Amino acid sequence: MIARPATIAFPSAPEILTDRLRLRMPVHGDFAHRQAFYADARSVWEGGPFTAEQAWRIFASEVGQWPLMGFGPFSMEDRASGEYLGEVGIYQPEGYPEPELGWFVTAGAEGRGIAAEGARAVMAWARASFGWDHIDNYIDPGNARSIALGLRLGGVIVDAPGADPTDVVIRHDLRGLA
Known part of the structure; x- marks a missing residue:
């Protein structure tokens, strides 16, 4: 078996700290959490x-956005305990009209405001790093919880293309962020 390198020699995610969270570059060990999410019915949205192989391809391609595009997913962990809580970040696979702000949390992190806290930090980072005026969410119309979160974060539903023709597109104005 070939050993994996201990460090990565290409650009990676910065570390962002919030009151409760540490946002960091995903590592191989985070895949087990992502695989569990994708194996669960919660991944329907x-x-x-997905199978483990499909989940790996999604995870690897999203993490691979960092050296290719300068943005991608952040793994979220509890600052106090180090517990993995989910992922938040900016995604733009082939076919997306613009970069998208997205998130998922572990079952144990649901309902605790973790996704909202991480999303706010990523929006401020995107504004400071890229000067973007806005960022969108592309959400399946059946995903009421994510739509509600996008609106709670201050976004508004707009008539714009998403990743899928049926997506609800929620736009966040970043101009007032530091």
Whole structure:
């Protein structure tokens, strides 16, 4: 078996700290959490459930956005305990009209405001790093919880293309962020 390198020699995610969270570059060990999410019925809004092989391809391609595009997913962990809580970040696979702000949390992190806290930090980072005026969410119309979160974060539903023709597109104005 070939050993994996201990460090990565190409650009990676910066570390962002919030009151409760540490947002960091995903590592191989995070895949087990992502695989569990994609194997669960909760992944239906992301096109799942997926096999382990399909989940790996999604995870690897999203993490691979960092050296290719300068943005991608952040793994979220509890600052106090180090517990993995989910993922938040900016995604733009082939076919997306613009970069998208997205998230998922582990079952144990649901309902605790983790996704909202991480999303706010990523929006501020995107504004400071890229000067973007806005960022969108592309959400399946059946995903009421994510739509509600996008609106709670201050976004508004707009008539714009999403990743899928049926997506609800929620736009966040970043101009007032530091």
